[in-house]
Amino acid sequence: MNALTPLTADQSYLRHFWHPVATVNELEAADPAGNGPIGRTLLDEPLVIAKLNGKYVAMRDRCAHRYAKLSVGKVLENNRIQCPYHGWEYGATGRCELMPACPSDAIPKKAFTPAYACEERYGIIWVRLDSSWDCTNIPYCEAWENPEFKRQIIAEPYNWNSSAERRWENFTDFSHFAYVHPGTLYDPAYSEPAIVPVDRVGGELRFFMEPGRDMLDTLPDDSPLGSWNYRNSMPFSVNLSIRLYKNDKPFLLWTTSSPVSENSCRNFMIIAHTEDDLPDSQPLNFQKLVLAEDQPVIETQPGPIYLDEVSLPTDKISNQYRKWLRELSTAAAKGEEAFKAALFTDVTESK
Amino acid sequence: MTSYVVALEKDVRDYSIVRSMMGDKPLVIWRGASGAINVWLDRCPHRSVRLSAGRNMGGYLEGVYHGWQFDESGKVTLVPALQGRPSHDISATVYSTAVADGFVWASVEECLPTGSGGEPCYPVHIAAPVDQVRLHVDSSVDHLTPWGVDGTMVYPTGDPAQRRAELSAIRRRLEES
Amino acid sequence: MIQFHDYPLSGNCFKVRFLLEQLGLEYQSILVDFYPGYEHKSPRFLNINPLGQLPAIMDKGQAVRDAQAILVYLAAAYDKSGKWFPRDHQGEVYQWLAFADQLTGSISAARLHDAMFYRLDVSKARTEGIKLLRIIDEHLWFAEKDGHDWLLPLPHPTIADVACLPYIALAEEGGIDLAPFFSVSRWMERFMRLEKFKPMPGMMPLQMPKETP
Ligand SMILES: N[C@@H](CCC(=O)N[C@@H](CS)C(=O)NCC(=O)O)C(=O)O
Numbered sequence: 001m002n003a004l005t006p007l008t009a010d011q012s013y014l015r016h017f018w019h020p021v022a023t024v025n026e027l028e029a030a031d032p033a034g035n036g037p038i039g040r041t042l043l044d045e046p047l048v049i050a051k052l053n054g055k056y057v058a059m060r061d062r063c064a065h066r067y068a069k070l071s072v073g074k075v076l077e078n079n080r081i082q083c084p085y086h087g088w089e090y091g092a093t094g095r096c097e098l099m100p101a102c103p104s105d106a107i108p109k110k111a112f113t114p115a116y117a118c119e120e121r122y123g124i125i126w127v128r129l130d131s132s133w134d135c136t137n138i139p140y141c142e143a144w145e146n147p148e149f150k151r152q153i154i155a156e157p158y159n160w161n162s163s164a165e166r167r168w169e170n171f172t173d174f175s176h177f178a179y180v181h182p183g184t185l186y187d188p189a190y191s192e193p194a195i196v197p198v199d200r201v202g203g204e205l206r207f208f209m210e211p212g213r214d215m216l217d218t219l220p221d222d223s224p225l226g227s228w229n230y231r232n233s234m235p236f237s238v239n240l241s242i243r244l245y246k247n248d249k250p251f252l253l254w255t256t257s258s259p260v261s262e263n264s265c266r267n268f269m270i271i272a273h274t275e276d277d278l279p280d281s282q283p284l285n286f287q288k289l290v291l292a293e294d295q296p297v298i299e300t301q302p303g304p305i306y307l308d309e310v311s312l313p314t315d316k317i318s319n320q321y322r323k324w325l326r327e328l329s330t331a332a333a334k335g336e337e338a339f340k341a342a343l344f345t346d347v348t349e350s351k
Numbered sequence: 352m353t354s355y356v357v358a359l360e361k362d363v364r365d366y367s368i369v370r371s372m373m374g375d376k377p378l379v380i381w382r383g384a385s386g387a388i389n390v391w392l393d394r395c396p397h398r399s400v401r402l403s404a405g406r407n408m409g410g411y412l413e414g415v416y417h418g419w420q421f422d423e424s425g426k427v428t429l430v431p432a433l434q435g436r437p438s439h440d441i442s443a444t445v446y447s448t449a450v451a452d453g454f455v456w457a458s459v460e461e462c463l464p465t466g467s468g469g470e471p472c473y474p475v476h477i478a479a480p481v482d483q484v485r486l487h488v489d490s491s492v493d494h495l496t497p498w499g500v501d502g503t504m505v506y507p508t509g510d511p512a513q514r515r516a517e518l519s520a521i522r523r524r525l526e527e528s
Numbered sequence: 529m530i531q532f533h534d535y536p537l538s539g540n541c542f543k544v545r546f547l548l549e550q551l552g553l554e555y556q557s558i559l560v561d562f563y564p565g566y567e568h569k570s571p572r573f574l575n576i577n578p579l580g581q582l583p584a585i586m587d588k589g590q591a592v593r594d595a596q597a598i599l600v601y602l603a604a605a606y607d608k609s610g611k612w613f614p615r616d617h618q619g620e621v622y623q624w625l626a627f628a629d630q631l632t633g634s635i636s637a638a639r640l641h642d643a644m645f646y647r648l649d650v651s652k653a654r655t656e657g658i659k660l661l662r663i664i665d666e667h668l669w670f671a672e673k674d675g676h677d678w679l680l681p682l683p684h685p686t687i688a689d690v691a692c693l694p695y696i697a698l699a700e701e702g703g704i705d706l707a708p709f710f711s712v713s714r715w716m717e718r719f720m721r722l723e724k725f726k727p728m729p730g731m732m733p734l735q736m737p738k739e740t741p
Pocket residue numbers: 538539540541568579580581582583593594595596629632
């Protein structure tokens with residue numbers, strides 16, 4: 001096997017984006033007071049997430065003293081994170097504010113752990129590891145924007161042994177439905193999906209597609225068959241806004257994959273619908289079945305995407321996505337202006 | 352270039368797929384309608400999914416993710432999403448293969464199977480590197496194939512029950528040290 | 529009618545569903561939201577199975593819990609052919625049923641760790657799983673050598689195969705590579721070609737041509 005060439009040699013551009021790390025529910029469940037801490041990994045960096053003074057914080061999960069994990073410590077009533085080993089206490093900026101063994105000594109300059117930009121939105125906690133250019137936004141989600149939606153379900157995140165790139169591509173891959181989801185999402189008779197225009201608008205990859213209406217007869221009722229409108233914030237978010245054929249109502253499937261490491265991702269999902277009395281478990285269970293059909297196949301892929309893979313015109317969305325990732329990675333190496341231009345220069349193909 | 356035993360011939364049945372390894376290369380092994388055995392790199396050229404997760408349809412192997420069809424020479428003959436239009440030359444990575452003494456041999460270049468005689472028996476995977484395993488097994492009756500970076504598959508011949516017992520003992524010693 | 533408390537992503541529930549369908553029994557499937565709902569720990573379900581584990585069935589007013597116990601119960605009560613739980617091989621059947629429960633404790637535990645965030649020692653679970661896979665792989669190799677396709681020396685599968693299959697087929701979801709287990713792979717494939725076999729999610733979608741050699 002000849003050595004393979006990865007799509008993006010330098011992954012550091014991903015540090016400039018906001019990524020989800022945990023749901024608010026997860027943090028609240030982690031300790032009785034509901035403030036955490038919990039430990040999560042983002043782009044190979046272990047993070048401690050907590051709520052201090054009512055605000056979410058994310059810091060490197062490592063005490064400056066003897067490198068113990070802060071996420072195994074406690075959030076104190078004084079709104080500091082306490083290290084489990086020797087009790088050093090850290091404030092929201094990441095500075096150590098108390099060393100219990102020598103409380104009156106001056107606190108060394110190096111006694112801190114880096115704190116990262118951290119925000120809550122959509123019931124999810126988001127982190128950006130590099131905010132020096134401060135030019136990216138938390139991904140778009142339509143769930144609370146469209147008044148027609150009566151219920152927004154924030155699913156419990158799930159892990160895959162695959163990369164966030166592969167997860168994104170899998171979610172937007174039209175030509176696998178017939179093979180991996182026969183009978184759940186797609187009628188195997190329709191293995192030839194349309195090739196649609198793909199636009200870049202405001203840092204989102206947008207496209208629209210209408211699967212065949214005749215599948216209504218053969219697919220299960222829970223299958224979200226309708227016109228599919230995608231607004232996907234780069235790099236790992238999908239906002240799939242559906243107009244259901246069966247009742248002409250909107251249905252939203254939103255997902256964002258969080259890059260844990262080269263071969264591991266943690267996936268967040270929001271479902272929004274217009275029904276009054278649909279139990280959450282119904283759409284969630286349907287999604288679980290779909291995911292369980294994809295997972296074993298996707299996990300046979302290596303995490304990184306390789307340039308050596310053969311791409312065809314029918315892989316248009318994946319091809320355009322790869323192209324954009326590559327441009328972003330190269331641009332970030334050149335600097336802030338180039339990165340902004342690569343992310344925010346609109347390219348529209350549709351009318 | 353050395354050739355390695357990668358499977359027992361009788362294990363490669365019609366309409367089914369065998370997975371194996373040759374060093375760091377994962378392999379998909381399948382017998383086509385012609386009766387010949389094909390040994391390929393276990394990676395779909397399209398999106399790198401394991402080919403062994405697909406289906407052996409006799410005349411062709413089908414990729415599990417997007418249903419690409421590979422004929423027995425490794426060439427892609429059908430891409431369903433392209434609506435039947437032929438695509439340019441795409442092929443799986445194919446290794447040269449030979450069958451001898453009940454074993455399937457493969458090599459990155461040409462094949463030089465070394466005859467051994469005896470009945471092929473239960474292959475034993477040992478989680479230790481080839482050169483370490485070599486010190487403990489009898490290479491006149493055993494074929495050693497590197498499996499990943501630090502594993503070895505031993506394809507022995509001789510009396511199955513006895514060889515199994517011997518190799519299990521070796522495995523215990525090596526894996527526990 | 530038999531009431532079956534079922535979760536589609538559970539390998540233990542797969543065993544029961546598979547046998548119910550093979551025996552052509554009518555049943556009502558009651559879905560339990562195992563993850564993330566933890567409904568198997570709800571008072572409603574604890575009334576049926578105080579262990580808070582899936583699967584469980586209710587038949588003729590009686591609750592039966594534990595996948596292996598349910599397999600025995602269903603086969604003894606409803607399988608007139610006597611094939612699924614053969615009288616002359618009870619020792620071997622029970623031996624593999626117990627083995628199947630060990631698969632739950634190891635391979636399934638690794639899968640729960642990877643897919644559903646259970647806190648447990650995953651490397652220990654994997655090591656134990658691999659040990660069990662080697663044992664069943666050897667057994668199957670020698671069975672094949674004697675001309676047998678299944679765990680028991682009979683021309684048809686039994687509840688021993690049903691009990692052992694799912695967590696082996698799902699092993700890769702728990703980070704255990706099945707590639708070194710050749711005989712196990714062939715046995716799985718034979719199983720998946722059985723009439724009326726429906727894969728559960730997580731098992732590769734095998735739709736093979738029916739003609740077996
Ligand atoms: N020995 C039981 C074990 C069943 C079991 O572990 N079931 C899992 C679901 S597949 C479960 O309910 N686990 C929850 C728990 O053990 O608390 C059987 O074979 O049925």
